[in-house]
Amino acid sequence: MLLLLFFGSMAAQTKVGGVVYDQDGATVPFANVVFPGSYEGTITNDDGRFYLQSDKTYTQIEISFVGYKTKTIDLESRVKLDFNITIEDDEAQLDAVVVYAGKTSKKNNPAIDILRKIWENRRKNGLSQFDQYQYEKYEKLEFDLNTIDSAMINSSLFEGMEFIFDYADTSRTSGKTYLPIFINESLSTVYGDNNLDKEKENIKANKNSGFSDNQTLIALVKDLYTDIDIYDRYLKFFDKSFVSPIGRAGIDSYNYVLRDTAEVDGVRSFNIVYYPRRKGELTFKGDFWVADSTFAIKEINMQANKSANVNWVKDIYIEQEYQVLDDSLFLITRDFFQSDFALRKKEEARGVYGKRTTLFADYQFDKEKPENFYRRRVNDYDPETYNRSEEYWDENRLEKLDAEEKQIYTMLDTLKQNKKFKRLYNIGTILASGYYEVDNFDIGPVFSVFGFNDVEGLRIRGGGRTYFSANDLWRLEGYLAYGFRDDQFKYGLSGKYLLDKRSRLTIQAGNRRDIEQLAASLTNSNDVLGRSLASSALITTGNNGRLSSINLSTVNLSFEPLYNLEFRLGGSYRTIKTANSDFFSLDYLDDDGTINGQVNQSELGLTMTYTPGRKTSNYGVDRTIINSFQYPILYANYTRGLEGVLNSDFNYDKVQFYYEHPLQIGGFGRLRARVEAGKTFGKVPLALLNVVPGNQTLFNISGAFNTMNFYEFVTDEYVTLHLDHNFNGRIFSRIPGLQQLDLRELVGFKAVYGTISDENIAINRSNIDYLAPEDVYYEYSVGIGNIFRILRIDASFRGNYNSLPDARKFAITGSFGFSF
Known part of the structure; x- marks a missing residue:
């Protein structure tokens, strides 16, 4: 009975396909192909090719198009996918029908009306x-x-x-x-x-x-x-x-x-x-x-x-x-x-x-x-x-x-029960998540294993996290790293717990001892387990030895009163000192007239992050962002430095803000715009100032200036603008010889204005001369994206401040990525 049902269902199907030609051997696009006496049909594509399938059994197909004689073909079998069909001109129809080819007029065209x-x-x-x-x-x-x-x-x-x-x-x-x-x-x-x-x-x-x-x-x-x-x-x-x-x-x-x-x-x-x-x-x-x-x-x-x-x-x-x-x-x-x-x-x-x-x-x-x-x-x-x-x-x-x-x-x-499929599935999971699953513990992320910088030399890192399910209410994470040049171990450890699902009330705490590039970003989140630029940049231009040694401890509470609106209240204590005293100094003049090279600082902070349009999955303490880089971000932060708390050195107030928005400009591509601003109130040393982020790597870094060196500009008050536009090939698609390469045109513009107070200049005893971009610093770039479908290369040009020592007037940066 099963065999009869199977062959009966197979017999009750008709599948036909092929190509329709005219008498001159040219393919005929948009010709009608139907099963006679039914409403089942299709049209040929612009190569004249068609495919038509029905759950019913038919014995004929019919091909028709204005200006051609209708042709009916008998089907000798229920499946035939290699038809080559020639249809003849119909002279009677041609006398009365206008056949359109190539570009059609926008005027006196009934279709456009x-x-x-x-x-x-x-x-x-x-x-x-x-x-x-x-x-x-x-x-x-x-x-x-x-x-x-x-x-x-x-x-x-x-x-x-x-x-x-x-x-x-x-x-x-x-x-x-x-x-x-x-x-x-x-x-x-x-x-x-x-x-x-x-x-x-x-x-x-x-x-x-x-x-x-x-x-x-x-x-x-x-x-x-x-x-x-x-x-x-x-x-x-x-x-x-x-x-x-x-x-x-x-x-x-x-x-x-x-x-x-x-x-x-x-x-x-x-x-x-x-x-x-x-x-x-x-x-x-x-x-x-x-x-x-x-x-x-x-x-x-x-x-x-x-x-x-x-x-x-x-x-x-x-x-x-x-x-x-x-x-x-x-x-x-x-x-x-x-x-x-x-x-x-x-x-x-x-x-x-x-x-x-x-x-x-x-x-x-x-x-x-x-x-x-x-x-x-x-x-x-x-x-x-x-x-x-x-x-x-x-x-x-x-x-x-x-x-x-x-x-x-x-x-x-x-x-799912097949052993080989399980192995292939596990490989796919590692590539997608970056972690290797071992029972209820994940080893990784595997992409953070190797790094290099001028202080640590070659660096290796290994870590992991607890993982029982995607909706875990709590999670522990940690890593251990070692630098072969400085012969030092580093580590990070963090734990978090979801106290209330409805408001996503979460408590988190952690400690980290590591090497850090403090000048890599204006907006620091104090993420205990974040990958620093110092540990992940394998290739740099010039010396990247201006690194800091940090010991950071944090505890915070976060909650979401509305979807995609998060508030976080937290406290932190950190010590900061140079990681390379032969090349880089963080020294400052203390109130008692002594010179100090280490900052001990306690802080309280309140941040607000609003991400309208963000899509996430999972409902535990961790969530996965689905539509990365496709939604706007509004971020605001207030930080209070607490002098005397745990031997903290400075009192100050800091406010920071940034807004980033991706804009799809119709058929002209995608623009990503970012505005960032901040101000520090009070007297603080270099380690606590706002250093305009330069980029001495060969890779594109969001928010950084590609022709600027680390610590080239130092501020306590700043505003920046970043514009990056991708035309998605609109220009190259019109240039003969480039159409088949699917390249994409990129242009960018970055600018920063900033100042620094006299009292912050006065306590500086580092080997860095403070310079704020009071004349707006700017750079611009042109680039080509989608090279081999994964590579982007940008050429950045410095707009001013070219007379400074070691000024880089030109920089080449690139990035890899998979995108549609």
Whole structure:
């Protein structure tokens, strides 16, 4: 019976694919390919290629396009993926049809006239018509290995796991064989208020294949596929802004052709084909159907321009469907998003499909809720959400799983027990987290093992942390380091405990003895276990021996009264002295006339950090940030120096502030802006002043000046500005010869103004002459990013203060990183 069911289900499928040509041998893009007598069909891509799949059995396919004779082909088998089809010109049609090729006119173009009507009627369509709305949402995320062939199946990588290839299938959009490796489902209710401009999503259930308790993995996957509104000017995903073919910016980026008029689900609609005006830009190609009365989108499909400057993504395909309610209301009912991740963009390159299917149902309107209903709670973790029964899922799914999707759960449950898979999974965990798991203890971070500086020479470091689960209420961490040149051991030890989940009230304490580069940052957080520039910089320019030896002890309380708003109250005691007395001095004149080289200092501090838009996972004492560098940061700090407490040396007050904001400027790339300011009130020595951070390494350091040396400028009052803009290849994509390299243009500007008081100058007895940038110091940079898709190189130029001794007028810095 099982065999009969299996072969019966296989027989009830039709899969066809191939390429459509004209009589001259040129491929035909945007041709219609359908199963006759059905609504199942597709269009060829700009290479004339198509793939069409149905769960039903069909015996023919039909190919049609304006200006060509319709062609019907008999299917000799239910699966044939190598069709080469030639269609003939239809001279009768050609007499009456204008065939568009290349760039289309923006004037007297009926497609663009319809597009303008879409813009005019946008606010009359969809959810924006109502004060409040709510709906049910079902989301299914799947990842698949693609381009499965005999070479992959016989690869030594899968030795012992060959059974997984029994679960391979064929993509309905590309015709490639793929192997499902991950699936995640979620059910939620979405509430929104257009008057308050607020929206809230309550997740009711979540499950996935084998990683149900891994909230970080789930959050990272979901963050890849953010919801999009096709009416916006730009569609943002993969940290990029694609020009929407429906938005107002589309008219300058796309060619539009009115191809057909027909009824779609009983609504008379126009069919418009669009394709990019230029290569290399973040654009799509495809078509959409728009209702002729309301000018609301009925259906749309979008395939990303293959020459678009996006790393690690070979193809992007999006479909959206809208349902008509009450003859005029169009609401989205289905959203399909597929991406093909690969190291190379060649057709034969293997990779991973990422597929998201989102269904929407049970729309309700004008049910007002109080404003505090939309306020996000600091801790909204409910374990029951991740442990719903199969009966619950069967009753509440908006779309049943097909046989292949159900098998993913079975296959991965089996795979988790495989020894080789466990080893591969452990390697992936180490690369992702930086820690090696040993029972309830993690060894690492592995990326901090080696370092080098002029005081310690080669430095090695080893450490670890307790780890029972991602939601641990307490954690102990520590490390031990050794420098081969100074023959000294260093260490750090920290512990923290989450006292209250609702407010995230946390207590933390620690102690650290180590070598530190105090001039690396204006805003110090007194993080006991933070990696210092001294310990992590392997390559420097010039001498980096101006290092300090510190002994730091801290204790603090933190809490979040509102989501992403954190307050921290803490105290610290530290001793600071030079780590290299032959080269560097921190000496100062004491009140009794003696010269002292060590600072003993007690402090109380209150900090506020606000990070709107930050996404995190896990709900224990530690959380993982999902969308790093994609949200603004507002930071404010007040510190009080306590003279006499534990033999502390100085009384002073210090205030500091910075604001950093990433801005997506439409199709012109991303700008990151940072403003920083601070002032110290009172008499303090060099170790407690605000040293403008220079950069003597060969790596880009956020907040530092690349042409400035360590301790070149010293202040007790300062303000800085940092601007860094990435054009994402907008310029290079227009230059012949550079289009295929996917390089990205970078420009930057940095400036600082500062002063220092006479009394702070007077107590200086170090070997550093205080100089404050009272004439605004500035530098500017140009760079190239995305070299080999991982490397960025910047050339920085010093704008002034060039006559100072050892002034560096020019600096080359670089950085490595993986990004889309």
